[in-house]
Amino acid sequence: MAAPEVVVTGAGMVTPLGGTAAECVRAWRHGAAAERRALPELSATPLADRLVARPAAVDAAARLGGRRLLKYMSDAAVLGCVAAHEAMQGACVHGRIAPQRIGLFGATGLAAARIDEIAPLIEHSIDAQGELSLRLLGERGLAQTNPLLSFKILANIPACIVSILEDVRGPSYVFTPWEGQGGAAFLEAHEALASGEVDAALVGATDDATHAVTIACLAQRGVLGPDDVTAAGAAYLVLERRADAERAGAPLLARVRAMALRPVDVAGHDPLGARLGRTLAAAPAIAFALQALGAQVEVRVAGADRQEFTAELEVLA
């Protein structure tokens, strides 16, 4: 039996090029490049020349319709939730498809440990010899930190918050932390639709590679090219079987012609990197969303895990 056609019915994006999918596509079409800046925390390090690109500040409460769960969210989670909300709204999923029939297939990048968040924990845990004392960390340091810290560094939490805010109750996978894992989420979404396990798949990723500890980790791992700019961004899409979407009168943005994930020899191919910055786990989703909305961009992303995600879409809208 032939696999059913799959279409994109909703797309949401937040990147350094714009705070909505439409803004991102418009900026991409106009040849815009993300604004870059240096990080003060890296100024006295061998990474002083590294630049980052961040989206403009997002009013998450306004975009998400309230402050619910904001206190649990890392910066990456905020971006992911805003992008997912835009995608779900665009696809008009709520009320059309039962929550149990919607799956969530996501990816996240490295956990972002912000120096300003962890410094108080450590400063209060330094002993008379000037060393970190884990005993003092237990006695004093922990009291200085955000009690919700675990929610900000557990890698599945951004996707779980999306599920709560968007009332998604079907099957799920969350992968981490590189580009190939972001691509894997799309394959699983497609498979869940093809098998009939779900009627809609909310698929995408969020990554925030703009914090100093993260950049040091990426540099140490050899993930960054000499001129690479790291970025924060997120994209989510709603995929559905075409026949169902047409029957329901859902917006038909693009048709998925093909997608694949395969091992490759070369790491670090990111068609967005030069203009948008490298968003690592989120790069496949952002490229996919841009192409689905008619931007000229190749969906061929190979990451530090030496797996290449490719997709071909036919724009319908």
Added chain:
Amino acid sequence: MRRVAVTGLGVVAPNGVGVPAFWRALRAGESGIGRIASFDAGGFEVQLAGEVEQQLSLEPEERELARGDRKVGFALAACREALAQAGVAALSPASLLHLGTSLEVFDLGNLVAHGRVDFPAAVRRALAPGGRALQHPLDAAVRRLVQVLGRPGRALTNCSACTAGAQAIGHAFREVRAGRCDLALCGGFDSMVNPLGVGGFQLLGALSTDNARGPTACRPFDAARRGTVLGEGAAAVVLEPLEHALARGMPVLGEVVGYGSTLDAHGLSAPDPQGAGAVRAMRAALDDAGVAPARICHANAHGTGTLLNDEIEARAIREVFAATWPQLPVSATKSTTGHLIGAAGAVEFAACLLALAAGEAPPNPSLDKVGAGCELCHVVGGPARLDGEFALTNSFGFGGQNAAIVLRRAHGG
């Protein structure tokens, strides 16, 4: 669709390293929980964990990886045991590698110099040859396995926390069953037994501070349960089509026959009070297997020892097994291992598989008095005899991710 056989199993757990030792301890109700020894937890309210104390057989490079992030060593040791049993020496493009885990490790001590947080100095040290990593990405185990075993068709790191191990096995089962791969190495590995892991969960109030109880501090379904106890370890599984396994003469340890996954969409730290997501996950796994609830002879509960989880899970099990729950033996192996978070689903899959093979369900040695609302046919006082063919294992995660897997006894007809 193809039948999916388990031909390799590896376990690293606080109460046993290697499958024989693990099963011996489970069957005897021997706990691996004790005072935290891997770091000075004397200042923490929580001072207990299930730690792996035995030295593992690792290559020098792997020992270095494990020095920075203990869980990587557990993953590699468990995978080696599973691969050896399955007679698999390499991964091919027709294979899948999928491991689950949860939380990155940050080297806090590396950030300190001259009595203060000195980030520039830490970066300089980290980038020097042989420098210690400040942060350990979660793909380290998968990356190392690809280096030594060759590239599979797909190599995945799943970060779905408490359901990650079960998801990895469930996904691999589906891929083998559908013919999208011919062999899968899958499972889960984790250790949150580090200052940020223990401290972070302590701050959330999820952990037992009942330090005086020692090895019985993790008390799933008990009236005196006070929170879970973190554990560490790994389990790895080799899956392949049953006919391949039989054709190459491999002993079949059991079969995976069904998998279900759901989201609560309720809250981050508390499950849906009605257990709806848990019920749907179990039913989805049973439907996927084509097995009626009455044919399940054993269930391994997620059973964390937290007030909310256990009562809600018990309610969910009673709902799914409405006609049979008074006679359905339920094990809760976190009572002896602690909560292995990203590894929990895989280690408990292993426990279920071994229980089916032995025809005995492991006991819950810390269950003295069943808590209100936790009524089930708990296994206490020693192993319970199992006479059926199918078992089910549950994994319910922080954040509302749920997974259930149905297993079948080997040569079940």
